[in-house]
Amino acid sequence: MKWREAYHKQKAFEDKQALAVASNIGYGMSFNDPGDSDGDPPSKNGYVISVANGAVAFYLFGIMFDFGVVTDSYGNSSQYFTLGWMRGYGAAAGMGGSVTNKDFSLNTFAGWASGVMLQIPFTPIGIEGYTDLSRGAVSDHYGLNLRGMGGNIGPGAIYGWYNSYTILVPNLPVDFWSRPGRH
Secondary structure, eight states: OHHHHHHHHHHHHHHHHHHHHHHHEEEESOOOOOOOOOOOOOSSSEEEEEEEEEEEEEEEEEEEEEEEEETTSSSSSEEEEOOOOEEEEEEEEEEEEEEEEEEHHHHHHEEEEEEEEOOOTTSEEEEEEEEEEEEEESSSEEEEEEEEEEEEEEEEEEEEEEEEEEEEEEOOOOOGGTTOOOO
């Protein structure tokens, strides 16, 4: 009888381990949510965590940058880096977070985007809204695949509008720093 209990405990452990491998849980990659069984996309938003961001603008001349981690509606995540030009007045830096639209995919995060930011003077609080930017033959299209809004915390005061380009950077394996001599 004891061997049967030991067998079932081992089998349960192996099943949990197989599920974790299939879902990439414990490997630092993602928590997959493929949606409903009827093919509908998932009903949750994506999230963007900005580790560091900054902008400087004086009228028509300015620059902005941002890097951090993005997670889409399906649970996939990636690091990102954004660089763009800005029009407005002021300077600000900090960190922040935002929420995207539902059924948002990582593929729509990379590429051109447009947004506005306002850092409230004499406070560490800022707000930002952004959308994807698709260049058309006749006109540009905003917000077809990506829309987001969030807040920033940091010093400065700025208000302005920006165009930017984002690239996704693959996540490092969880054991990257514990592999001496292999990188």
